[in-house]
Amino acid sequence: MRLALFAPVNHPDRPQGRDALRLARALDRISDLTTYVRVDPARPGPLPAHLRVESQQAFECAALRGEFDHVLYFLANDAYLCEYVGRRLEAARGNQPGGVVLLRDATLQHYFQTVTLYLGDARNYLEGMAQSHDDLGERAGPVVTAGGGRDVMFRELDMLRFFLEGAAAVLVSTPELERRVAGLSGQLVPLVGRVPRGVAVASSSRELRDRALAAAGLTPPRDARAYLVRVGSAPLEQRDALAVALRLAEDESPVCVVLQGMAPAEQVTHDRIGWSPEEPADEGEVPAWDAVIDLREPVAGQVLAEVLRWMSAQVPVVVGDFPAFGDLPPGMPLKVSIAPFDPVAASAAARHAPGTAAIESSRALVTREHSADAEAAAVLRFLGQRTLDLAERTAILGNVRERILAERRRATCMRIREGVFRGMPTDLPGGLGARWAEEVDAELKSWGIDCAPLADRVA
Secondary structure, eight states, rough: OEEEEETTTOOTSSSEEEHHHHHHHHHHHHHHHEEEEEEOOOOOOOTTSSSSSGGGGHHHHHHHHHHSSSSEEOOOSSSEEEEEEHHHHHHHSSSSSSSSEOOSSSHHOOOOOOHHHHGGGGHHHHHHHHHHOOOOOOOOHHHTTOOOOOOOHTTTTTTTTHTTTTEEEEESSSSHHHHHTTTTOOOTOOOEEEOOOOOOOOOOOOHHHHHHHHHTOOOOOTEEEEEEEEOOOSSSHHHHHHHHHHHHHHHHHEEEEEEEEOOOOOOOOTTTEEEEEEOOOSSOEEESSSSEEOOTTTHHHHHHHHHHHHHTOOEEEEOOOOGGGGGOOOSSSSOTTTTTTOOHHHHHHHSOOOHHHHHHHHHHHHHHHHHHHHHHHHHHHHHHTHHHHHHHHHHHHHHHHHHHHHHHHHHHHHHHHHHHHHHHOOOOOGGHHHHHHHHHHHHHTTTTTOSOTTTHOOO
16 A cells, blocks of 8 residues: 655654654555655754655655555644644645544644744634634634633644544544544544554663652652652643642652652642653653552543553553543553542552553553554554545545635635725726726636625725
8 A cells, every 4th residue: 555644753852753753664564655744944853764754845746646545644733743734734625645634632722823823823823713613712712812721721622623624534542532523513524533542662660760759859768659640731630630649648658759740730848749840751661650640631642642651561550531541441541530539549549559460461452452563554454444435535525625615715805805995985086996896806706706896885
């Protein structure tokens, strides 16, 4: 199968770049793959070895020659890495073959802000919010541009529609992502497929744990148990993480607890609790914690990936009972109720880790079903099984999208026209105003935009 993949494989310095590179290498082993990257003069990086990588400018000619059976887009909530992927999707006009999005995150709100607001394009941001979320987006847009809004709001105002309406299909890794994509209303809802989330299988290290404790300012006795509590960005997640850390510190002795991630809103002064801003490694070894407690809502793709990595390293992990973890067997990871949340139950789950057999089974599960190779095989299986559906979808996409884009172009031109001619004097000598308006109307009609004659308004 001949595949084109738009992915930031030339950025191994960022998690999304490493994730894309693992998947690209796995796809390359089982298909005829060409990977396309954005050429970035500001940060020229070496291209990965043993992988056919070309600049995105070379794609158009290859696509016109019919060199690909399918085009894949790696889409994550990292605007610096994936900005060109989103713009390529936005520019698509139903070209053959149809695009298939490998969606990594349940929300692209931060991504969309970066490619609009941070570039000074507030109007595009406001229009995108209204297109994606109707009245709610129209009301929330000005709040965000004025500096308001929190991550909690963005988890619902996800901006998926803005980038996915140009796709023939979207491949997701969790039931929650599938629900969100399938819930997009309108004629341009893409096909949705489920594939496993591929991660780098890990092993655990006691030395890394000791170094992490020291970095957090903790010096436990040798026989002390050590826990890691992940801290999210939402206020409720921070509150729950702190409550669990305090509970663990009080329920067991000797013990040390490291809060890792966002700085807690409340200052922690407990001598058994430390804080570290570092993120867990997405490749290589991980610290051998007695348990990891991660109660964050997995709207970001990295949350699920981290949980799978802990499982592969045979580190017990406790999560909230979110739908994203519904495909994992009971007890792997341990799941506790979030609504209502009970820190005592979360602490007890961490302290009473599953047995050796369950831990070894979790590692086998991740190795077998959640490696990059397993994900790549599932991608090819979907493409092979849905070839006819994708062809039909691409044809529909081209027809419907062109009609929608034509209407948007018409609306845009009407706004420009109204702005130019608002207040035009109607008493210009020799009927000049009317003739000028007629020329503009004729030009608009040549673009396929037919509307009430402007000349009637300035005559």
